[in-house]
Amino acid sequence: MRHSCRRIGWRRQNGAVAVEAAVTIALILVPLLTFILLFGRYFWYYTAAQKAVHDATFSISSLPIADIRAGRAEDLAARIIEWETADFDETTRSTKAPAVDCWYRFPATARDLSRFNCSTAGLTPVVVRTSLTMMVNDPFLSPVMSNGGLLIVTEMTMRYVER
Secondary structure, three states: OHHHHHHHHHHHOOOHHHHHHHHHHHHHHHHHHHHHHHHHHHHHHHHHHHHHHHHHHHHHHOOOHHHHHOOHHHHHHHHHHHHHOOOOOHHHHOOOEEEEEEEEOOOOOOOOOEEEOOOOOOOOOOEEEEEEEEEEEOOOOOOOOOOOEEEEEEEEEEEOOOO
16 A cells, blocks of 8 residues: 555656756746846957957057058058947947057156157157947847946057057
């Protein structure tokens, strides 16, 4: 008689593990996967923007001084950043604001560097810096966020190689 009661008890528990697994997947794994996919998108934007800023700064750091004084540094940085971020959606691309700064030792005996516009200073820069500010808009999180998206700011500073 004892054995038959055990068998009846096992029959009542046959689908319980499957139901528990379904509830666990629905309550834990689906929100976790959604979180990973949404923020993975933001990290992709940040990585692509950081790479574009790095490449623009690298190109400007080896640009001839005559081109820097002629104002071609800002144009070169804008073209490189535009080309490398062409895969971004239109709303994100419209919020991009690249900037280029040159840092000079002025006067020549100064310990600290002074920031000037690259095309207006008649000196040779010590370092160049490129930065990019943009707003990544997400159709799912925009209603929740107060500013409508996630602000991404990247910058890169390199020594000027004085060609």
